Amino acid sequence: MTKTTIVGYPRIGVNRELKFTTEAYFKNEIDAKELSAKAKELRQEYWNKQREARIDIIPSNDFSYYDNLLDTAFLLNIIPERYKKLRLSPLGTYFAMARGYQKGDKDVKALPMKKWFNTNYHYIVPEIEKDTEFSINDTKPFDLYREAKALGIDTKPVIIGIFTFLKLAHLNTDKTFEKCLEELSQVYIEVLDKFEAEGISYLQIDEPILVTDLSESDINLFKDVYNKILAKNYKFKTILQTYFGDVRDIYPHLKDLKFDAVGLDLAEGKKNIELIEKYGFPKDKVIIAGIVNGKNIWINNYKKSIDIIKKLKKYVDEDRLYIGTSCSLLHVPHTIAKEDKISKDYIESLAFAEQKLVEVNDLRELSKDDKYVENNKYTENTNILERKNSNSICFNKDIRSKVENLKDEDFVRAEDFDERRKTQKEYFNFPILPTTTIGSFPQTKEIKKLRQSLRKGEISENQYEDEIKEKIKDIIKFQEEIDLDVLVHGEYERTDMVEYFGRLLHGFLFTQNGWVQSYGTRAVKPPIVYGDIKRENPMTVKWIKYAQDQTDRPVKGMLTGPITILNWSFPREDLELKQIAYQIGLAIGEEVLDLEAAGIKIIQIDEAALREKLPLRKEDWREEYLDWAIPAFRLTNSKVKIDTQIHTHMCYSEFSDIIKEIDDMDADVISIEAARSDSSLLDFLHENNFKLEIGPGVYDIHSPRVPTEEEIEELIKTMIGKLDIKKLWINPDCGLKTRGMKETKPSLINMVKATKKVRSYTPGV
Incomplete structure (x- = not known):
């Protein structure tokens, strides 16, 4: 039977x-x-x-x-x-391997x-x-x-x-x-x-x-x-x-x-x-x-x-x-039993x-x-x-037509990388080893409670926005005080980097309780791509512009790229993934141009999930994925001006086998994870003359431990020995959303101090 x-x-x-x-x-x-x-x-x-x-x-x-x-x-x-040397209980040892351990003189990375x-x-x-x-x-x-x-x-x-x-x-x-x-x-x-x-x-x-x-x-x-x-x-x-x-x-x-x-x-x-x-x-x-x-x-x-x-x-x-x-x-x-909305x-x-x-x-x-x-x-x-x-949501004639009529020039920036880099160096005039973060700051209990109060109707939309603006002001001030070079607005208005955009785009469904484990205790609620994707209004401009108005330093516009939105959602099965990616790419591209028009000169389009949907067999890589995934990213920023700097970010992945494709994304700066890995990735980037400016993460945000100034300094020195210092950025390895301010502040302070120390004795700086 x-x-x-x-x-x-x-x-x-x-x-x-x-x-x-x-x-x-x-x-x-x-x-x-x-x-x-x-x-x-x-x-x-x-x-x-x-x-x-x-x-x-x-x-x-x-x-x-x-x-x-x-x-x-x-x-x-x-x-x-x-x-083992930590001499913890079996469960303590297990979690130290997963999360790292820092107490007294005991300090071990995950x-x-x-x-x-x-x-x-x-x-x-x-x-x-x-x-x-x-x-x-x-x-x-x-x-x-x-x-x-x-x-x-x-x-x-x-x-x-x-x-x-x-x-x-x-x-x-x-x-x-x-x-x-x-x-x-x-x-x-x-x-x-x-x-x-x-x-x-x-x-x-x-x-x-x-x-x-x-x-x-x-x-x-x-x-x-x-x-x-x-x-x-x-x-x-x-x-x-x-x-x-x-x-x-x-x-x-x-x-x-x-x-x-x-x-x-x-x-x-x-x-x-x-x-x-x-x-x-x-x-x-x-x-x-x-x-x-x-x-x-x-x-x-x-x-x-x-x-x-x-x-x-x-x-x-x-x-x-x-x-x-x-x-x-x-x-x-x-279960869908909890989904009554x-x-x-x-x-x-x-x-x-x-x-x-x-x-x-x-x-x-x-x-x-x-x-x-x-x-x-x-x-x-x-x-x-x-x-x-x-269902009518599944077909939008206007969006389908835009995708069908895309031309080669819609995927290519007018100026090549070297020309852009020269212009941007003069425009921004950053110091050697410019410092920044990946985007988000801790989603504290206070922020979560504020969002909950809005949902329950306990506060008005205006009250909520006023509170978010105060948070943005505070985090801009903090970043200025510790002397970061490129600031972010903290993303306090966002729950999740994909969910936030999906809720503002036509064609997505959202669950109340559709949690899926990402790692350890980290859970995400992937959106559901139910229909054709369309941007109806600006999604981030008012928040980023408000943050930029608080400082003379550049504030990054923070967006999630089309491949990450697609890969971290549950995709529909009645339309090719390529078509969905291009629909999202067009929507994000409209947001990029609105940010630029609002005076935002650095725009980060995260593609944290680019590699994870790479077919598991190499013979399928190009036709089944890369031949449309890379163009989908380029579609988002092909029309920006020469002095607008495009950043992207990628999370835990092995990059060596797609390094050419990452170069082909034709961003200006990329930040990647390197804090938990050895230096082999840096060696590979050096050996392959990686084109883009790059920010290998200098500390691991997935662990609560605070990196010392000395260990960050040593890692920066290692990076300088392997990569062109004039192309090197200093940043954590990922967004800070899941951390607490208790460890975030000292970690960033140590990062900036270590960077300044390296600048002080680096020849030619």
Whole structure:
């Protein structure tokens, strides 16, 4: 009989309970026992929801206080010595690795963060040192299995596979990847032995690295290590789970692997069906068909899904076909049940995590025979999709025409970079190593309360704006006092860098409680691109102009770029991403020209998310993404004057493989993350003669620790040794929204002091 399962479930809480509880623990408002109790309560809630939805194989150990890759490192005793020396509790050590630690004479930075494949989720990068001794260090996966078992739920524990783990880890050791693989495989065997002793029925081993480009050596190593790990023929069934794409490189070798089941993404991994049709499917394995999209929020198209199931049934019998999600539901909000302010005309076409559980079970029931067309669930699904596609918001003739009539010159600035740079140097006359911030300042409790008062009608719009103006005045004054060169207005009027613009653009929907985990306790509410995008009024001009009126120093206009707005939203599925990006690009371009007309001479258009939607296989990069993503950014600023300086910003990413494309964005200045990474990025920029002026972040804003003046000075000196000092800017690595003023002020003061000190003794300055 066909069974159902999911890859994983959201953990942050319907009302962000885990976020608030964990943050209370960080503030010493509750102890570890209270944190553990709330976490247990949430886990049991999630397991019961899945049981109620009649999911047959329910995951455990998909829960984490911060990040699953960090959990895995902790499980395997991959804890760098500097964290052990802190002599904290196990939980304290865990959070020190995630967030850094600063108390008394103990001062340790957090481990780096990177984007999890092509998502907006950030993972903690494990670090394997020369003296790291692999061993089982934690009991969490086994404890959570027993916890669910006590509820009468026989779960499938989920662990990150050895190959993906090591490919994503930083090997700060003389040991080769192959040697680490060999040594770590012994610990994985011990982990599986412990699961065997627990009496589990299924074990899910996540290996999403298989959807990326694999060499022949990679494939052979993968086969060898798993044939070794699974040599004992365990009593439980092992699931090789993949997601975020297709497994074209390793698919012909699946028959040689000892896994009992293979989970395939049939939403993003469109070639997986072609692979099954070409090679068939191993007759000794179960296929877990990831048909329900775990990364988007639209209802499943039951007709299309049943057609896929029919194709699969040609290659596997019913007992070897399980229905599941394409990836973990971590990437969508919990439930639409909390969304009572979205019209039924829109809400009926949305499915969050809870609703996707129902869809998984519906597809199992509907695909039993050909009578599904008579089923009310199928009929209603078809009707909802028809109503959505005919909604007037989805088609705007004027916007479609503008996109269709774009010309080559609409994507190119009139003057080249060198000509602009010379003019801008004379116009602004900045000192060497100009200082600035990325844009936002802390969203304090006071700001959040003010916004809440406006929503509740406790204050008027005018009162709200007056308060925001006072905040802007104060932050401008602070920036002048510490002597920053280029100021920002603080973004106090904004909740989120994407949500803010989406609310002012026609074509977006917004949830009340559609929170999705970005990293750790950080959650975002992605907008939903429902229709064609149009700018109806200026969005930022009055705030930026007000800030500029308070000072003689330049204030940056702060905008979010089209690719980041698109990538950090849930996109519609009935229009090409290129068309959506160009629609947003036109809207942001109109705002840029209005800012310029208002006298704003530096405009930052953030593309924090440019790289994260880069296809996971290089052969798809240009045609499927870069050939329209880079032009979409250029569309925003192609018409500005020569002395208007365009900045952009990018968050945690690996840039080396798209450095030419970043140059091709043709901005004037780019700021990037470098504070948590080593100097390899700086080396690469130097070796490739990077064209743009650049501000590598000099301290990590995702950690509460305050960097010392000395460490920033040393980092600036390192940067000067690798990059042209005349092109170098000094700034934090990201916006300061999630920090408190308590750490923000001393951090920025130290940054400016360190910069001035370097200026004082740098030859030629």
